[in-house]
Amino acid sequence: MNTKTLLFGVIIALVTAVMAAGLTVVGTHLLRSDEGAGVLTQWFSSSEPQSVEFVEVKNLVITLKGSSSAERYLLLELNLTTSSPENTRKSEEMIPAIRGATVSLLSDMNYSAVRALSVNELHNKLKAAYDARFSSLNMNVPFDDVIISKMVFQ
Numbered sequence: 001m002n003t004k005t006l007l008f009g010v011i012i013a014l015v016t017a018v019m020a021a022g023l024t025v026v027g028t029h030l031l032r033s034d035e036g037a038g039v040l041t042q043w044f045s046s047s048e049p050q051s052v053e054f055v056e057v058k059n060l061v062i063t064l065k066g067s068s069s070a071e072r073y074l075l076l077e078l079n080l081t082t083s084s085p086e087n088t089r090k091s092e093e094m095i096p097a098i099r100g101a102t103v104s105l106l107s108d109m110n111y112s113a114v115r116a117l118s119v120n121e122l123h124n125k126l127k128a129a130y131d132a133r134f135s136s137l138n139m140n141v142p143f144d145d146v147i148i149s150k151m152v153f154q
Helices: 004-031 032-045 085-093 097-106 110-114 117-138
Strands: 053-064 070-083 146-153
Touching: 053 085, 053 097, 070 085, 070 097, 085 097, 097 117, 110 146, 117 146
Parallel strands: none
Antiparallel strands: 053 070, 070 146
């Protein structure tokens, strides 16, 4: 190895170190300032605003199996979130399938089992039931999420 190669390697290492230090200082300054965080998020976010639309599924009354011969009831109200008017329309058209999947899922369960579910667990079970129902209909699920807006046990 001659001196020319060694000198070239040292210069490349110095330039790389200076650039890394400069980028670190600039990045730290941007992240600490309020305006800088906005600039960084603008670089990495979409300029098109996201719209969220809701489809309301009201008054789902489900008969649950009680521990004795007495019947128990669950009243659910759901909101389905969609990201486009087309998906909102499709979701509204599929409300009967959504109601059917909800009733099928919960009517086979005992009151105490449904009562013991957390809202998050019920949310996950509903999403899985809707995925299965739409899959059986050879359709994509037209909504993004399910929000449980009311849950009343009787």
